[in-house]
Amino acid sequence: MAKTRSHYVCQSCGASHLKWGGKCDACGEWNSLAEEITEAAPPKSMGGKKGRVLAFEPLSVEHAPPARMATGIGELDRVLGGGLVGGSSVLVGGDPGIGKSTLLLQAAAKVAASGLPAAYISGEESADQIRLRASRLGLSQAPLGIAAAASVRDILASLEDSPPALVIVDSVQTMYVDALDSAPGTVAQVRAASHELIRFAKKRGSAVILVGHVTKDGQIAGPRVMEHMVDCVLYFEGERSQMFRILRAVKNRYGATDEIGVFEMTGSGLAEVANPSSLFLPERDRPVSGSAIFAGLEGTRPVLVEIQALVTPSPMATPRRAVIGWDAGRLAMLLAVLEARAGFRLSDQEIYVNVAGGLRLSEPAADLAVIAALLSAAKDCPLPAGAVFFGEVSLSGEVRPTGSHDARLREAEKLGFTRAYTPTRHKARQPEKTDLSLGITPVAHVEEMLTLAV
Ligand code: TYD
Ligand code: MG
Secondary structure (H helix, E strand, C coil), X not given: CCCEEEEEEEXXXXXXXXXXXXECCCCCCECCEEEEEEECCCCCCCCCCCCCXXXXXXXXXXXXXXXXXXXXXXXXXXXHCXXXXXXXXXXXXXXCCCCHHHXXXXXXXXHHHCCCCEEEEECCCCXXXXXXXXXXXXXXXXXXXXXXCCEXXXXXXXXXCCCCCEEEEECHHHCECCCCCCCCCCHHHHHHHHHHHHHHHHHHCCEEEEEEEECCCCCECCCHHHHCCCCEEEEEECCCCXXXXXXXXXXXXXXXXXXXXXXXXXXXXXXXXXXXXXXXXXXXXXXXXXXXXXEEEECCEEEEEEEEEEEEEXXXXXXXXXXXXXXXXXXXXXXXXXXXHHCCCCCCEEEEEEEHHHCCCCCHHHHHHHHHHXXXXXXXXXXXXXXXXXXEECCCXXXXXXXXXXXXHHHXXXXXXXXXXXXXXXXXXXXXXXXXXXXXXXXXXXXHHHHHXX
């Protein structure tokens, strides 16, 4: 009988330990070690048998770009880089209840309706539950094959004979490989199940989409080990209390990773939002203080979004600072720049910054809009109506140029804005465009904001 060996694997980072402990030494997570039993394989040496000789191929072969299969959901296709690639594997992660199953059932039904065979396999819901969801989504007539299964062996056996163009596995944490003793959802099972499904995709040319749950701190549970195995990693995010959701690519072997897809959760499933700016802009008749519109960029698409700030005197020695949808460290930096470079002191004030609508911004170009919102809030004076802001602020207080200057201005103009506070352009690199009706106020230094905008 083969000897078994037990070791303890961190369910958060996948590190393996010989002894159980309360804390994982590798990632510092508490209470995350679980016992896994493996068969101890006899150590193999490299000696003796010779390996197969590889036939190296030249790099410069005429190669057609990979064929893409459009899912028919434009926002999903955009994030995938133009549709699914046959033989590829995609991991879709997100909090429970965010809408992963809804989105993928809709995508599978669309693909099936377009005439390509598709299969939706759920380890979480029964066939009746899937049918119920489909009827709520108005998809009951789609020629989609559904199955409730959790054994990877059964799944592969069923797909082997006629591999569908698209296979959805919801979720990978419920799948198990019967050769392993550990429970579904453990690192070993998730790794083995993903490995088998990805290998099937590569071998048979199906596109496989795996659903993965995310832990409370935002990692795909069971965990990083999957992210490097798949070709694309998409995160589906949003506040559950808000109606819209954002699909974001964090890894894509076949496209850009900075694209986002925007959806709205409606009574009949997820609807695409083709013009996201309309979601993130306020609808009010009179201007209020502490609100600035940022002309941002998500991937290749310009998105306008409201940044809100609240500044109030603090009774505490260390005033509170809270940021939602932006980087707290970046806010601390801007406050320091305002104080040191523009003589505007906020250190005895509580400061709250919120990006409207639950969008998460990562662009440094939001700096100028945050500064505008902070100044407006601190002075309780609304910013000029119809104004947008963008520009990166450096530690010296200078406002630096950002990419896609014109795309941002065009989007602002299209949505009826009349003035833009922007970095000064590199004259040589970006000749002035004259066909814009929007007024431009170049801002070279944050100090100027004190007199220009408020
Ligand atoms: P679901 O796709 O089950 O989430 P996940 O697979 O990520 O866990 O989405 C569940 C939520 O979506 C649930 O709270 C109800 C809501 N929902 C709608 O608002 N409209 C719909 O048409 C459907 C199917 C779900
Ligand atoms: Mg689900």
